Amino acid sequence: xxxxxxxxxxxxxxxxxxxxxxxxxxxxxxxxxxxxxxxxxxxxxxxxxxxxxxxxxxxxxxxxxxxxxxxxxxxxxxxxxxxxxxxxxxxxxxxxxxxxxxxxxxxxxxxxxxxxxxxxxxxxxxxxxxxxxxxxxxxxxxxxxxxxxxxxxxxxxxxxxxxxxxxxxxxxxxxxxxxxxxxxxxxxxxxxxxxxxxxxxxxxxxxxxxxxxxxxxxxxxxxxxxxxxxxxxxxxxxxxxxxxxxxxxxxxxxxxxxxxxxxxxxxxxxxx
Numbered sequence: 001x002x003x004x005x006x007x008x009x010x011x012x013x014x015x016x017x018x019x020x021x022x023x024x025x026x027x028x029x030x031x032x033x034x035x036x037x038x039x040x041x042x043x044x045x046x047x048x049x050x051x052x053x054x055x056x057x058x059x060x061x062x063x064x065x066x067x068x069x070x071x072x073x074x075x076x077x078x079x080x081x082x083x084x085x086x087x088x089x090x091x092x093x094x095x096x097x098x099x100x101x102x103x104x105x106x107x108x109x110x111x112x113x114x115x116x117x118x119x120x121x122x123x124x125x126x127x128x129x130x131x132x133x134x135x136x137x138x139x140x141x142x143x144x145x146x147x148x149x150x151x152x153x154x155x156x157x158x159x160x161x162x163x164x165x166x167x168x169x170x171x172x173x174x175x176x177x178x179x180x181x182x183x184x185x186x187x188x189x190x191x192x193x194x195x196x197x198x199x200x201x202x203x204x205x206x207x208x209x210x211x212x213x214x215x216x217x218x219x220x221x222x223x224x225x226x227x228x229x230x231x232x233x234x235x236x237x238x239x240x241x242x243x244x245x246x247x248x249x250x251x252x253x254x255x256x257x258x259x260x261x262x263x264x265x266x267x268x269x270x271x272x
Contacts, residue, residue: 002236003271005264006031006077008197008243010217012256014038014050018064019253025072026257027264031239033078033109033195034065036096050250055099066103076105077239078139078169078195082127083113090126097130107137107194109169112147120147125161132165139167139194143174145209150178151185158192167194170234171243173201173213176225182233190235197243198267200225217245219263221270231271242267 007024009032015023017034024032040052055062069075079100082093100108108131112120124140131138140157142148148157154168170185170193185193200223201216220227220242231240248259 003231004030004239006239006241008033008241009035009080011242011244011246013249016053018068021065021068021072021074023257023260025074027260031075031077033080033241034076035081036099076103078107078109079105080109082108082110084115084120084123085113086115090123094130097134101134101136105136107139109139109141109195111141114147117147121157121160124157128161128165137167137194139169141169144178151175151180167192169195171197172225172227172230173199182229185233193235196234196238196240198240199243200227215245217243219244220267
């Protein structure tokens, strides 16, 4: 298989980050995506079957994550949770970017969060500059329900920021549901494709897209997306982050391990 796999954070639904890294290593994956915290639910209860945790406030956990990454030969391929906001200035994200840099994160990911276009462009440009100051790449995500809805709109932001400073997170569901075709990816400069998210889904929306994108991401091969064409159009060697909605992950680490073994095997067989 010409593309190594990664395990994105949605797939393990709030799992302790050390367990997340160790599971990815057991599956023979090369990277994970990761946020900085798992918040408690109402009244402090566990969320998604897992206890809350925070890499912001727990230096011991940060050390454990770094050790697990080193032991498994993995990197945090994408630091998640950075969103443009009308109430939070770009500079307010600096402490989080510092933490991601300390963890050896390769790339910072961000979403426009529905900001007005001009403001979103300027916000992303500043985040890209901040990531570069910390020797990290910067990638932003587009989807049919964001300000940047398509690859072509995303490329307009690339032109605004400068190709040497930014790349695009290409999510299979968002790209294909927004009308993207494999040829568009094949024609891109390889450096513009930053993080790649892989999942399957119905080809057409079945209702509220936001809910679908969060809860109805299927194992590759279970849905209708032309994933083989999508993957074949990517630069060879690009890591594919499995970004799935797996209820089994909420049942605990052992249930997640058993299911991920199957998921990874089926994905590799599909793309072989």
